[in-house]
Amino acid sequence: MTTLVVHPATGPLVGSVPVPSDKSIGHRALLLGALCDGDTHITGFSHGEDNVSTANALRAMGVAIEEPGPGELVVHGVGLAGLKGPAGDLDCGNSGTTMRLLCGVLAAARFRATLVGDETLSRRPMMRVAGPLRLRGAVIDGRRHATRADEIVAPLVVGPLPEGRDLGPLEYVSPVSSAQVKSAVLLSGLLAHGATRFREPTVSRDHTERMLEALGCPIRTVGPLVELDPTGWDHRMPGFTIAIPGDLSAAAFLVVAAQLVEGSRVTARGVGVNPTRTGLLEIARDMGAGLTVEPQGERSGEPVAELHAWSAPMRAVIIGGETVPRAIDEIPIACALAARAHGTTRIRDAGELRHKESDRIATMATVLRAFGVKCEEKPDGLDVEGREGALQAADVDSRGDHRIAMTAAVLALVGRGPSRVRDAGCIATSYPKFVATLRGLGARVDVEA
Numbered sequence: 185m186t187t188l189v190v191h192p193a194t195g196p197l198v199g200s201v202p203v204p205s206d207k208s209i210g211h212r213a214l215l216l217g218a219l220c221d222g223d224t225h226i227t228g229f230s231h232g233e234d235n236v237s238t239a240n241a242l243r244a245m246g247v248a249i250e251e252p253g254p255g256e257l258v259v260h261g262v263g264l265a266g267l268k269g270p271a272g273d274l275d276c277g278n279s280g281t282t283m284r285l286l287c288g289v290l291a292a293a294r295f296r297a298t299l300v301g302d303e304t305l306s307r308r309p310m311m312r313v314a315g316p317l318r319l320r321g322a323v324i325d326g327r328r329h330a331t332r333a334d335e336i337v338a339p340l341v342v343g344p345l346p347e348g349r350d351l352g353p354l355e356y357v358s359p360v361s362s363a364q365v366k367s368a369v370l371l372s373g374l375l376a377h378g379a380t381r382f383r384e385p386t387v388s389r390d391h392t393e394r395m396l397e398a399l400g401c402p403i404r405t406v407g408p409l410v411e412l413d414p415t416g417w418d419h420r421m422p423g424f425t426i427a428i429p430g431d432l433s434a435a436a437f438l439v440v441a442a443q444l445v446e447g448s449r450v451t452a453r454g455v456g457v458n459p460t461r462t463g464l465l466e467i468a469r470d471m472g473a474g475l476t477v478e479p480q481g482e483r484s485g486e487p488v489a490e491l492h493a494w495s496a497p498m499r500a501v502i503i504g505g506e507t508v509p510r511a512i513d514e515i516p517i518a519c520a521l522a523a524r525a526h527g528t529t530r531i532r533d534a535g536e537l538r539h540k541e542s543d544r545i546a547t548m549a550t551v552l553r554a555f556g557v558k559c560e561e562k563p564d565g566l567d568v569e570g571r572e573g574a575l576q577a578a579d580v581d582s583r584g585d586h587r588i589a590m591t592a593a594v595l596a597l598v599g600r601g602p603s604r605v606r607d608a609g610c611i612a613t614s615y616p617k618f619v620a621t622l623r624g625l626g627a628r629v630d631v632e633a
């Protein structure tokens with residue numbers, strides 16, 4: 185298992201760097217490209233393991249995906265009903281998005297598909313997608329959860345939808361703001377009879393809606409309500425061209441590293457700044473962080489910007505409400521900001537973090553304490569007491585969670601001595617060049633196999 189040995193920074197982090205392509209947009213470009221009638225050309229693709237899981241699952245269902253050059257993919261679409269039954273299990277690896285969005289894509293399939301995942305993914309709740317999809321007639325089941333009778337986990341078996349039966353209309357009010365649930369429901373709606381209406385408490389990332397709209401699908405969004413009514417639609421989507429923006433969720437680690445290491449000046453280029461994703465930037469600004477966002481227009485229907493970050497004194501804030509779904513993957517790294525801010529930062533309304541690649545509330549509390557940062561775990565968040573001076577050098581385990589591993593590596597930059605981040609191979613699920621990028625900015629990181 186890979187261990188990172190991260191040394192305390194001896195000087196500022198300095199540089200201007202690109203970041204890997206947006207993982208969420210990558211999944212959607214691949215899935216929708218596969219469902220188009222025609223070829224889809226993707227550029228700027230970073231080959232994070234999660235996105236590769238989606239590509240491989242599609243290949244296993246008869247979709248040809250070529251790689252004509254670095255970061256380029258051509259997806260030969262098979263049409264909305266053109267996927268073929270796979271010969272074996274569809275391996276979603278560590279990727280919850282792959283598994284949940286595939287449930288929506290496969291809800292109307294006339295074949296059976298078994299979706300499997302690694303140990304972490306096989307613990308994550310799947311009833312949140314199976315529930316609404318069953319309501320419209322989908323055949324979907326999984327393994328019973330160890331302790332919760334009303335929950336299922338992977339392996340999931342989806343389909344076949346019996347001949348002569350179609351998916352029906354669906355009006356669904358989701359108890360959680362979740363782009364994965366929303367996207368699975370919308371994707372199932374493409375082949376359903378009747379309309380799909382999905383409402384969530386506050387708006388989660390809207391990449392699926394943007395892409396469907398660009399492809400001419402009959403979709404309409406009003407705040408946290410999305411409607412898709414395919415009545416009268418020809419059920420054809422043309423192939424498209426997409427340049428995937430940089431992933432804000434990856435850039436966040438660099439932005440925060442620049443705050444922590446005194447004197448740093450870091451620029452992250454070509455970063456997607458869709459407003460449904462920018463919660464962390466708002467939190468950082470509220471804390472007084474050194475940060476400017478320089479807009480650079482749009483890339484394939486998504487706003488992009490250059491982020492300029494530098495270290496500045498920070499104060500504690502309260503994080504909660506509608507900001508949380510817009511910063512859901514950045515709450516661990518926001519804890520690193522909180523660890524250096526003056527006062528106690530309170531994070532609430534973030535119970536969803538318990539269902540991510542690890543229980544991120546519990547895991548972050550363990551990591552923070554290992555670095556000597558005082559914190560208190562709450563059912564839906566945590567309180568983090570900021571501290572000055574060097575942190576304790578730590579020896580922490582990522583629990584197989586890429587965002588925890590990267591957060592720990594960033595905290596280690598202000599440690600009193602070298603820190604160890606164990607089980608760090610998972611970083612490759614979203615940011616294969618993370619260590620190389622940190623080194624390029626001036627950090628000293630050793631990798632032990």
Ligand code: S3P
Pocket residue numbers: 207208209211281361362363364365367388389512513536
């Ligand atoms: C994602 C949605 C989020 C996020 C995940 C990616 C997506 O999950 O945590 O990393 O691409 O739709 P939820 O929508 O379940 O919160």
